[in-house]
Amino acid sequence: MEATPNPVKVHEVCRVAPPPISPDSAVPTSLPLIFFDLFWVKCPPVQRIFFFEASHPTTTFLDSVLPKLKHSLSLTPQHYLVLAGNLTWPPNSYKPIIQYIEGDDAVSLTIAESEADFYHLSSNSFRKVKEIHPFLPLFISSDTQAPLMTLQITLFPNKGFSIGYAAHHAVLDGKTTALFMHSWASICRRGGDSTLTEEETPFYDRTSIKDPDDHEKTYINFLFELNGPNNKSLMIWDMNAPTDTMLGTFQLTRADIENMKRRVKNQWQEKQKREPAIHVSSFTITSAYVWVCLVKAKKISTGKVHLGFSVDCRARLEPPLPSTYFGNCLSGQQINADSNDLIGEDGVATAVKAIGEAIESLKEEAVKEFQVSKLFSIDKDRLFTIGGSPRFELYNTDFGWGRPRKVEMTSIDKSGAFSLSDCRDGNGGLEIGIVLKKHETEAFASLFASGLQVH
Numbered sequence: 334m335e336a337t338p339n340p341v342k343v344h345e346v347c348r349v350a351p352p353p354i355s356p357d358s359a360v361p362t363s364l365p366l367i368f369f370d371l372f373w374v375k376c377p378p379v380q381r382i383f384f385f386e387a388s389h390p391t392t393t394f395l396d397s398v399l400p401k402l403k404h405s406l407s408l409t410p411q412h413y414l415v416l417a418g419n420l421t422w423p424p425n426s427y428k429p430i431i432q433y434i435e436g437d438d439a440v441s442l443t444i445a446e447s448e449a450d451f452y453h454l455s456s457n458s459f460r461k462v463k464e465i466h467p468f469l470p471l472f473i474s475s476d477t478q479a480p481l482m483t484l485q486i487t488l489f490p491n492k493g494f495s496i497g498y499a500a501h502h503a504v505l506d507g508k509t510t511a512l513f514m515h516s517w518a519s520i521c522r523r524g525g526d527s528t529l530t531e532e533e534t535p536f537y538d539r540t541s542i543k544d545p546d547d548h549e550k551t552y553i554n555f556l557f558e559l560n561g562p563n564n565k566s567l568m569i570w571d572m573n574a575p576t577d578t579m580l581g582t583f584q585l586t587r588a589d590i591e592n593m594k595r596r597v598k599n600q601w602q603e604k605q606k607r608e609p610a611i612h613v614s615s616f617t618i619t620s621a622y623v624w625v626c627l628v629k630a631k632k633i634s635t636g637k638v639h640l641g642f643s644v645d646c647r648a649r650l651e652p653p654l655p656s657t658y659f660g661n662c663l664s665g666q667q668i669n670a671d672s673n674d675l676i677g678e679d680g681v682a683t684a685v686k687a688i689g690e691a692i693e694s695l696k697e698e699a700v701k702e703f704q705v706s707k708l709f710s711i712d713k714d715r716l717f718t719i720g721g722s723p724r725f726e727l728y729n730t731d732f733g734w735g736r737p738r739k740v741e742m743t744s745i746d747k748s749g750a751f752s753l754s755d756c757r758d759g760n761g762g763l764e765i766g767i768v769l770k771k772h773e774t775e776a777f778a779s780l781f782a783s784g785l786q787v788h
């Protein structure tokens with residue numbers, strides 16, 4: 334065993350409380366979960382790390398940068414009071430609720446410092462996930478409660494700092510977490526002015542969301558199946574990444590995506606004599622391409638493989654919800670394909686068609702339930718999933734020290750998903766986070782690169 338000394342020195346773990354609630358505040362202190370949220374109650378938190386380059390020595394950081402980050406963090410929850418609270422499931426409640434208790438609750442923030450190699454950690458090359466974990470905050474749930482969001486700020490003296498978060502998916506989907514980060518960054522950048530624009534302000538009204546098929550009951554029953562009858566445990570699943578898991582980042586430029594779209598359309602015309610009536614988006618192309626590369630890198634050549642992903646349906650509901658809706662609003666999709674088709678010459682075109690059709694089907698039925706029982710019956714090695722979205726615009730998170738050098742969705746190490754995000758240079762390309770076992774990384778990198786050279 335190689336001994337890895339912990340590269341992080343923790344300065345303090347503080348509790349950042351929101352200011353007193355003003356009497357005219359309309360921000361709720363409590364929210365019931367709805368069916369969109371319930372699917373995620375037992376899932377491990379979503380974790381991301383934002384790396385910011387800044388050449389502050391320790392003293393400047395502690396005296397000037399950190400107070401600004403902390404002060405703005407204390408102001409932000411007045412727009413997100415529940416985030417300072419907990420998820421609980423009171424004995425007399427049919428379903429779990431989120432609750433903020435003024436005076437009691439606060440956001441947990443760890444302040445740390447590290448001599449680890451900032452540029453290596455924030456690079457695109459494959460890194461061991463255990464090298465990255467020390468920069469993420471603890472997130473501890475119990476049978477009776479779970480936090481909603483925990484944070485860690487780590488200084489890398491004279492190089493930069495990182496902000497890591499863990500967010501409970503039963504309370505926030507990616508869109509909501511991105512909204513929170515944008516709100517916090519905006520308040521910090523503007524020197525602590527806590528007014529937010531409408532695009533930065535969360536929207537809490539869930540009363541317009543209908544559930545005619547009682548998905549809520551399905552999910553609550555599912556929780557009781559997992560825990561035992563009437564067991565309201567909120568303990569999240571303890572999932573750990575295998576020790577040799579590596580995390581790497583790949584990019585597709587705007588031009589790569591356009592080339593691939595053209596190639597796929599040509600293949601449809603030549604071989605299948607007609608184009609399927611689907612919209613070929615950057616999301617579809619990228620997901621299809623990565624899925625195919627992963628199936629090949631893992632040398633799966635017989636039998637079925639599956640791709641699970643979620644689609645934001647705020648705009649698809651009737652009536653639609655604003656993009657600032659606070660909570661989960663995701664529709665689950667799962668597609669199946671023959672691995673043999675995917676690794677063949679038209680593999681990407683086949684995958685694009687399947688993904689495109691799944692998204693197209695949402696026009697008819699926006700709310701597709703995540704079929705939990707089905708997901709569990711699938712062989713994990715054959716189930717590929719997607720996390721994140723370029724639409725979160727995470728590279729637009731500027732606290733006043735410029736765009737992040739790197740944003741990494743680290744929680745894919747447990748789920749085995751690949752992640753999608755916007756690119757740092759903001760030119761319409763996409764960034765893809767990949768987790769693989771060490772021995773699969775080279776094959777993936779070479780498949781990914783060589784597939785782009787075909788025109």
Ligand SMILES: *[C@@H]1O[C@H](CO)[C@@H](O)[C@H](O)[C@H]1NC(C)=O
Pocket residue numbers: 418419421432433434437438478
């Ligand atoms: C929420 O959790 C924190 C930390 O565990 C605790 O101090 C606080 O009392 C909890 N609040 C509620 C409403 O349970």
Ligand SMILES: *[C@@H]1O[C@H](CO)[C@@H](O)[C@H](O)[C@H]1NC(C)=O
Pocket residue numbers: 476559560561564565566568
């Ligand atoms: C309820 O379920 C949790 C795990 O989900 C378990 O740890 C706990 O012991 C269970 N409680 C009871 C009373 O069975």
